[in-house]
Amino acid sequence: MTEPASHCPANKAADMLGDKWVLLVLRAMILGATRYSDFTAAIPRISPSVLSGRLKQMCENGLILKRGEAGQQATYRLTPSGRDAQPIVAMLSEWGLKWAKRNTQVDQIDVGATMWDFHRTLQLSELPDGETVFAFTLNDIDRHNRWWIVASQGTVDLCDSDPGKPVDLYVNGPLCTMIEIWRGESELESALRSEEILLTGEPMVADSAKHWFPMSPIVRAKAAGMDLTAMSLGATPS
Template identity: 65%
Template structure:
């Protein structure tokens, strides 16, 4: 016997969105993920079976549309109802920024998920035309401490192995500093001034870092003094 449906819209919405993995998948899509490999990079702890199941459920419920291919070859896009989840994700992130962040230790941060967020939120409009390659060294980690980011317009690539490309900019920082900049708690200029972040390479790219450096959409809205209610995340 199937479970009876609730008359309450909030309960119906919770049935669709009230799962951690579902919310993380939608968040990843808002930040640009469309393929299986991008979801696993953005959400490293999700199992293949859970990811496949949640994607199918999102498609079945009309929040996501699947295009082409089969399995890991398919791409996924938010539908209008899926895009309307953006303010919900925004509000959760705003709440987390205010309350949950204080209970998070640096050693609890997933470096892979953090680097995925960072490479997706670089402002490509402030970089030179063509391909820009950045090499990032995380000075406080013994493992997964070297990353390469390639940006070419809206196309992004993140590697933890040297892709063999000419590097335009080398960045060195500890993970906590990068997270603090991304969350809007520390400015790029202050991090450089205090020797928590160093950049060497193309001077024009290094000198303009405060304009292109990855910043959380929530931090951008917070800095602008925007009211989170009704505001969608935009990247």
């Protein structure tokens, strides 16, 4: 028997958005995810059945729109309703930055999801025209510690194996420090001065790191004095 709908808008909103997987899918889409493979990279712990179920549910609730069918590389887009949920995701992220436990052990962190966030939050406008290739070495972990990001003004690709392209900048440092910088808990300039993070390669790209280095859109927006209740998190082009 179908449960009767509530007359209360807050209850209805909770039915649509009050699920962690729905919120994580929305967050991934705000950061540029459009395909099934994007969601599995951004949310590695979600099972295929749960992801498929949530995407279907979100389509039915009018939060997203699906283009294409199974086997046709279906893509998903935010509807006006989904776009209007961006400030909700932004406020939850701000709350999490302030109150959620921060001292997560590095061996508990999903490296793939973290690097997915990093590659979606590079500031492309601060990079030179054409293609810029970064090679990351995460020196505080033993597995999955080499990553490449290939960035241009139109696309950003994340690779866990060498793409065979000339590298413009090598970034070497602890994953935990890079996460702290991304979350606004540490300053990149301090990590560079102490040589905790080393940048080797093209001097112009290295010298402008404070402008392009990955950072949470929430932290960047707060630093710019933006109102999170009216902001769009934006996304790196894909």
